[in-house]
Amino acid sequence: LHTAYRRQRQMCIRDSNLHNVFHGISYAPRNVIEPMCGVNSRDVMLDLALLSQLTTRVRTYGTQCNQAEHVLNAIQDLNLNMSLALGVWIGPNDYSNWKQINNMKLMLSAYPREYFDSIYVGNEVLFREEKSTEELISYIEEVKSFVNNIGYSDFPVGASEIGALINPGLVEA
Numbered sequence: 001l002h003t004a005y006r007r008q009r010q011m012c013i014r015d016s017n018l019h020n021v022f023h024g025i026s027y028a029p030r031n032v033i034e035p036m037c038g039v040n041s042r043d044v045m046l047d048l049a050l051l052s053q054l055t056t057r058v059r060t061y062g063t064q065c066n067q068a069e070h071v072l073n074a075i076q077d078l079n080l081n082m083s084l085a086l087g088v089w090i091g092p093n094d095y096s097n098w099k100q101i102n103n104m105k106l107m108l109s110a111y112p113r114e115y116f117d118s119i120y121v122g123n124e125v126l127f128r129e130e131k132s133t134e135e136l137i138s139y140i141e142e143v144k145s146f147v148n149n150i151g152y153s154d155f156p157v158g159a160s161e162i163g164a165l166i167n168p169g170l171v172e173a
Contacts, residue, residue, distance in 0.1 A: 018050075024057035024085060024117075029067050037065035044070040045078060052080045061123050062089030063103035072111045083117040087160075090122035090139055092130040097139065105146055118156035119143055126165040137173040144173075 029047065031038030048071065051058060060068050068086055075082050086107065088100045104119065121140045125131045131139075136159060147155045159170065 018053035020054060020056065022055040024059055025051055025055050026061070027051065027058040027071070028061055029070060032062075032065040032067045034064050039065050039067055039070060041070050041073060045074040048074040048080060048082065049078060052078075052082050056082050057085055057117050058082060059085035059087060059117075059120065061087040063087075063100050063107070064089065068103070068107055072107065072115055075115055076111070083115055085117045086119045087123060088119060088121045088139075088143065090125045090131060090136065091128075101139065101142060104143065108147065108150060108152070113152060113155075116155070118158070119147070120158060120160045122159045122161065124161060125159075126170075127162040133167060133170055137169060140173045 027047070029039045029044050044067075048058070058071060060071060062068075063086075068084065071084055074080070075084065086104060088104050090097050090100070101121075108116065121143050122131070122136050125136055126133060140157060140159060144157045147153070147157060159173075161170065
């Protein structure tokens with residue numbers, strides 16, 4: 001099945017029926033679940049070669065398993081007209097959260113600004129009730145401070161959350 005899946009993706013890479021019609025697509029490569037981390041650069045390259053025919057933006061949910069580096073390398077190596085809305089997964093474990101933020105900082109320092117569209121700090125963390133609004137805002141403020149310090153003051157930083165849980169404090173952050 002896995003071989004058939006790869007063959008199908010390869011056949012679709014240069015599909016004249018595909019058109020750039022989406023503003024962006026959320027993307028999580030196969031096997032980006034810790035601790036297994038079975039994602040590989042070849043699969044991400046094949047995926048992005050296909051996705052680049054549909055959109056110029058992809059959004060990841062986190063930095064675990066080097067998924068964002070794989071995406072950024074594919075954009076660079078294939079010279080794709082794409083950018084990354086970098087997800088920073090926030091969950092109940094503060095150590096893992098800071099690891100995500102530190103990975104984000106490393107990537108923003110290692111890759112050209114043009115490869116990035118924005119940063120999403122947290123993905124439905126309030127909905128999952130794993131952090132409070134104040135804790136999420138604290139993470140957002142840390143990321144905003146970092147991007148300002150490296151000269152990316154125009155860089156959009158926010159969160160992805162269920163509409164009913166968005167409040168004035170989160171909107172302001």
